[in-house]
Amino acid sequence: xxxxxxxxxxxxxxxxxxxxxxxxxxxxxxxxxxxxxxxxxxxxxxxxxxxxxxxxxxxxxxxxxxxxxxxxxxxxxxxxxxxxxxxxxxxxxxxxxxxxxxxxxxxxxxxxxxxxxxxxxxxxxxxxxxxxxxxxxxxxx
Numbered sequence: 001x002x003x004x005x006x007x008x009x010x011x012x013x014x015x016x017x018x019x020x021x022x023x024x025x026x027x028x029x030x031x032x033x034x035x036x037x038x039x040x041x042x043x044x045x046x047x048x049x050x051x052x053x054x055x056x057x058x059x060x061x062x063x064x065x066x067x068x069x070x071x072x073x074x075x076x077x078x079x080x081x082x083x084x085x086x087x088x089x090x091x092x093x094x095x096x097x098x099x100x101x102x103x104x105x106x107x108x109x110x111x112x113x114x115x116x117x118x119x120x121x122x123x124x125x126x127x128x129x130x131x132x133x134x135x136x137x138x139x140x141x
Contacts, residue, residue: 028076034072
């Protein structure tokens with residue numbers, strides 16, 4: 001894990017707000033947190049926060065438009081730093097703080113549905129992941 005420390009700036013904005021004037025024209029790479037009107041959050045990584053915000057606000061193949069964005073937090077990350085470990089650590093931090101996340105990755109309590117959820121309940125998926133099914137199935141203590 002890197003020793004790089006994230007320094008977030010926060011702006012109260014809506015889904016239709018332009019992000020470019022806030023972050024400027026350079027150094028758009030980093031980790032971001034979207035906040036929603038219902039208190040949920042979403043943690044992500046990006047090479048270009050302006051384009052990525054637009055995708056979230058207007059929708060993509062991964063999810064419909066998020067019209068309930070209430071704030072954006074953004075921390076610039078230099079190219080020498082890997083984004084994935086920082087994103088994973090921030091997701092873990094948010095979950096440790098009992099934040100409800102829309103993230104699917106690294107988050108078994110996602111409010112967003114996955115195709116598998118239609119076949120196997122979320123509770124059953126958690127059960128499998130935690131391997132408690134093995135102990136129960138074979139009466140291991």
